[in-house]
Amino acid sequence: MQNFNFHSPASLEDALTYLSDHAETCKIIAGGTDLIPNLRTEKLYPMHMLNVLELEELSGISENENTIRIGPTTTFTELIETTLINRFLPLLVKASSQVGGPQIRNRGTIGGNICTGSPAADVLPAVIALDAELELRSKKNGTRRIAASEAVQAPYNSNLGPDELLTGIFIHKLKPGARCAYEKIATRNAMARAFMNLSIVLQRDEEGVISDVRIVPGAMMAFARRITVAEEVLAGKKPDEFLIAKAAETLLGDLKGVWIPDYKIPVFRNIFKRLLGELLLKS
Numbered sequence: 207m208q209n210f211n212f213h214s215p216a217s218l219e220d221a222l223t224y225l226s227d228h229a230e231t232c233k234i235i236a237g238g239t240d241l242i243p244n245l246r247t248e249k250l251y252p253m254h255m256l257n258v259l260e261l262e263e264l265s266g267i268s269e270n271e272n273t274i275r276i277g278p279t280t281t282f283t284e285l286i287e288t289t290l291i292n293r294f295l296p297l298l299v300k301a302s303s304q305v306g307g308p309q310i311r312n313r314g315t316i317g318g319n320i321c322t323g324s325p326a327a328d329v330l331p332a333v334i335a336l337d338a339e340l341e342l343r344s345k346k347n348g349t350r351r352i353a354a355s356e357a358v359q360a361p362y363n364s365n366l367g368p369d370e371l372l373t374g375i376f377i378h379k380l381k382p383g384a385r386c387a388y389e390k391i392a393t394r395n396a397m398a399r400a401f402m403n404l405s406i407v408l409q410r411d412e413e414g415v416i417s418d419v420r421i422v423p424g425a426m427m428a429f430a431r432r433i434t435v436a437e438e439v440l441a442g443k444k445p446d447e448f449l450i451a452k453a454a455e456t457l458l459g460d461l462k463g464v465w466i467p468d469y470k471i472p473v474f475r476n477i478f479k480r481l482l483g484e485l486l487l488k489s
């Protein structure tokens with residue numbers, strides 16, 4: 207077992223000070239479901255460990271008129287069981303219920319899923335499809351906000367500074383009439399890494415025209431991001447089978463330059479067409 211100083215701060219202020227004092231040699235730990243396996247295999251050698259799981263300021267789910275704030279230490283089970291999330295952000299419920307098995311969902315947190323930046327993360331793509339904003343805080347620079355789509359800069363590499371904490375995830379409540387879909391393909395139902403997943407959020411106006419669409423595949427690219435070429439084919443149009451087929455044909459444009467095993471493209475295209483068909487062509 208490795209030796210490190212383990213600090214459980216009494217307050218957010220205390221946490222930010224500890225992080226600022228030990229930024230380069232410190233790892234933040236929440237549920238530990240990503241971090242502890244890496245400590246065991248000695249991929250990481252932190253000298254300091256900052257435990258944020260018990261920090262009240264990083265927990266809880268709250269709302270104002272249009273927005274929901276999710277504390278980063280919220281577990282997947284809490285997301286699945288919270289009425290507010292079921293009512294306004296059902297995509298998060300669908301994505302969270304696909305994570306690991308019950309033990310992982312009870313322990314793993316949404317903040318950990320975002321900050322790990324795994325290419326195969328299940329919840330990060332849904333958070334991006336929901337156009338979330340992330341609140342980051344550090345002792346030196348105070349508070350800043352970034353789009354969830356900017357959270358990761360390379361596989362397993364977040365855009366957070368070494369002295370920064372993720373302190374809140376802010377997501378607009380889906381408007382009435384907005385629709386969303388999530389699907390994960392993996393070898394078995396529990397404890398399996400995604401071969402691919404797909405998150406879709408869209409909105410149509412009174413005439414049935416697609417007014418807003420965000421599509422985010424997971425485990426298809428080095429890290430999750432929106433596929434904007436396909437989105438542009440759909441936006442501003444009235445949907446029919448031909449439009450969906452046309453958008454599916456452009457998927458390779460979005461995935462250009464990315465190495466993907468051959469089998470994934472047709473499977474992904476079929477899931478894409480089926481989910482869009484369910485959202486747009488069925489009442």
Ligand SMILES: Cc1cc2nc3c(=O)[nH]c(=O)nc-3n(C[C@H](O)[C@H](O)[C@H](O)COP(=O)(O)OP(=O)(O)OC[C@H]3O[C@@H](n4cnc5c(N)ncnc54)[C@H](O)[C@@H]3O)c2cc1C
Binds near residue numbers: 258310
């Ligand atoms: C058996 C098993 C199965 C799994 N199955 C899945 C799966 O199906 N789908 C999936 O997406 N993931 C899966 N995972 C991965 C993992 O459970 C998730 O990524 C989880 O969300 C990580 O959350 P955590 O709280 O445990 O993070 P931790 O391990 O505590 O931390 C992960 C990373 O995030 C950083 N971090 C955490 N909180 C903050 C914060 N507030 N501010 C800044 N940095 C922070 C840590 O420093 C660390 O780098 C699985 C893991 C295991 C062990």
